[in-house]
Amino acid sequence: MSLSAKDLAMDALDLVKTAPRQAFIGGRFVDAASGASLPSYNPATGELIAEVADCGEVDVDAAVASARAAFEDGRWSRLSPAERKSAMLRFADLIESHAQDLVDIESIDAGKPVVDGAESDVPHVVEVIRYYAEMIDKVFGKVAPTGAESLALVVKQPVGVVGAVLPWNFPIALVGQKVGPALAAGNSVVIKPPEQAPLSTLYFARLAAEAGIPDGVINVVPGRGEVAGRALGLHPDVDAITFTGSTPVGQAFLRYASESNMKKIVLECGGKSPQIVLGDAGRDLAAVAEQLAVAGFWNAGQNCTCGSRILVHESLHDELVATLAAVAAEWQVGDPRDQSTAIGAIIEEAALHRILGHIEDAVADGATVVHGGKRLFEESGGWFVEPTILDNVRPGTRFWREEVFGPVVGITTFRTDDEAIALANDTEYGLLATLFTHDIDRAIRVSRAVRAGVIAINGYSEGDLTTPFGGLKMSGFGGQDGGVEALEQYTETKTIWLTLGSGEPQPGAAAATSNEEPSDA
Numbered sequence: 001m002s003l004s005a006k007d008l009a010m011d012a013l014d015l016v017k018t019a020p021r022q023a024f025i026g027g028r029f030v031d032a033a034s035g036a037s038l039p040s041y042n043p044a045t046g047e048l049i050a051e052v053a054d055c056g057e058v059d060v061d062a063a064v065a066s067a068r069a070a071f072e073d074g075r076w077s078r079l080s081p082a083e084r085k086s087a088m089l090r091f092a093d094l095i096e097s098h099a100q101d102l103v104d105i106e107s108i109d110a111g112k113p114v115v116d117g118a119e120s121d122v123p124h125v126v127e128v129i130r131y132y133a134e135m136i137d138k139v140f141g142k143v144a145p146t147g148a149e150s151l152a153l154v155v156k157q158p159v160g161v162v163g164a165v166l167p168w169n170f171p172i173a174l175v176g177q178k179v180g181p182a183l184a185a186g187n188s189v190v191i192k193p194p195e196q197a198p199l200s201t202l203y204f205a206r207l208a209a210e211a212g213i214p215d216g217v218i219n220v221v222p223g224r225g226e227v228a229g230r231a232l233g234l235h236p237d238v239d240a241i242t243f244t245g246s247t248p249v250g251q252a253f254l255r256y257a258s259e260s261n262m263k264k265i266v267l268e269c270g271g272k273s274p275q276i277v278l279g280d281a282g283r284d285l286a287a288v289a290e291q292l293a294v295a296g297f298w299n300a301g302q303n304c305t306c307g308s309r310i311l312v313h314e315s316l317h318d319e320l321v322a323t324l325a326a327v328a329a330e331w332q333v334g335d336p337r338d339q340s341t342a343i344g345a346i347i348e349e350a351a352l353h354r355i356l357g358h359i360e361d362a363v364a365d366g367a368t369v370v371h372g373g374k375r376l377f378e379e380s381g382g383w384f385v386e387p388t389i390l391d392n393v394r395p396g397t398r399f400w401r402e403e404v405f406g407p408v409v410g411i412t413t414f415r416t417d418d419e420a421i422a423l424a425n426d427t428e429y430g431l432l433a434t435l436f437t438h439d440i441d442r443a444i445r446v447s448r449a450v451r452a453g454v455i456a457i458n459g460y461s462e463g464d465l466t467t468p469f470g471g472l473k474m475s476g477f478g479g480q481d482g483g484v485e486a487l488e489q490y491t492e493t494k495t496i497w498l499t500l501g502s503g504e505p506q507p508g509a510a511a512a513t514s515n516e517e518p519s520d521a
């Protein structure tokens, strides 16, 4: 017998009530030193679901000290590759066996549809931890091609203590994305989860302890960005920060690093991704529209790679607008706990009003609403908005420039490929661009000319585990998450240079070696 949606919701609420909500430091759940807490709300109902530790500098200091001690005594950093790998594989197995709990927590704490959690976010964490676990005993350093009189080893070592400051739009998926490679490289981590949705990260920490990840290797300090996040950024004993979130906060981390210890900063910031539909893409416009909608509406558009700027060749405009509107009508907005929901709740009330404000401003700037545009289910107390299509969006307007972080796409036309490239590049961001064409020459030419860290051709994609992900320009430093590249972000490169002797016997060498084992020489 299957449970009704109501029973499922009750089970999930019980789970949330018993899920950890204290900080996790040195292998123990503890209150913030001040005793303070922060509220976390269910975006689908507006109800308070948990009071979570509000960590301050003292707690961050304790977490960093615990991570440092774990790193220095080698309980993780100096485990053999086989031991570290098997611990991470055990951890991944445990996450997999608790996948439903994480899906439930994420749906109630972050408003994420259970379908997305079950099919995408949570499996991603399992896969990413397995992927980097498997890399531990396969990626190694180099011997440089020096002259005959020297030998140079180029080795990669863990950086030490890594702070991970993370956003609310993919809370658990990003913990995996950032912490997986950092742990595999042998580091200890201190995670600052988002204040809006901290519960899945704390649950992750509990599973880490159960899986036997040694105490102090993973620490979690929930709290406010300007307090706990800032303290991590400025901490003199943190060796690297990995951050995903808004560009202004990414810039703050660069300042923190320069004002403290020049710690390494890994940034994955905002985007204003163009989706370019070239004139030859018309033969399967229905398939194009499906992908445009995924790029624009997935995760309620609360995505750094959200394809909010659709650039379409003028010859395809009318048919594309009609096709896309029909596709948008199929994206069901609703209770994140409902299996048929494709667009769940917006993370917080302020974000809902900001999205609606973007739509209003776009209309004031000359755009027309083709589909959607309104708040839904206000009576539920939750924060929902319709998938929205705006036509005639003008370059340079607020909608064109700023991240909306909602399920809203805007359409602009062009006449030539060069005009499309110029429009695509007319943004301070450079994260992802999607391109639709059947002409391979044009695909390559446009891909080379558009400045973005990822170019997805004929289908929206951020790539997979094997490919580096990250943006250029104000989106970050490119390719820092994913693939082998991510593991390297959490290592430092060291050259060990050995000056070799001439091979001639040195005075006293015979006597010195006479009691040794015979050598090859």
Ligand SMILES: NC(=O)C1=CN([C@@H]2O[C@H](COP(=O)(O)OP(=O)(O)OC[C@H]3O[C@@H](n4cnc5c(N)ncnc54)[C@H](O)[C@@H]3O)[C@@H](O)[C@H]2O)C=CC1
Pocket: 165, 166, 167, 168, 169, 192, 193, 194, 195, 223, 224, 225, 226, 227, 228, 229, 230, 233, 244, 245, 246, 247, 249, 250, 252, 268, 269, 270, 271, 303, 304, 305, 403, 404, 405
């Ligand atoms: N990957 C991305 O591109 C993301 C972009 N955003 C953008 O940012 C907007 C605001 O969302 P937020 O969650 O507020 O993102 P945010 O960038 O403010 O927060 C991300 C993380 O940084 C922390 N943080 C905030 N201020 C900080 C500070 N001064 N020092 C240190 N840490 C700090 C937060 O507590 C959170 O853990 C969104 O509407 C969206 O436009 C948000 C989330 C992800």
Ligand code: BAL
Pocket: 167, 169, 170, 244, 245, 302, 303, 304, 305, 462
């Ligand atoms: N979609 C990758 C991570 C992010 O949106 O923040």
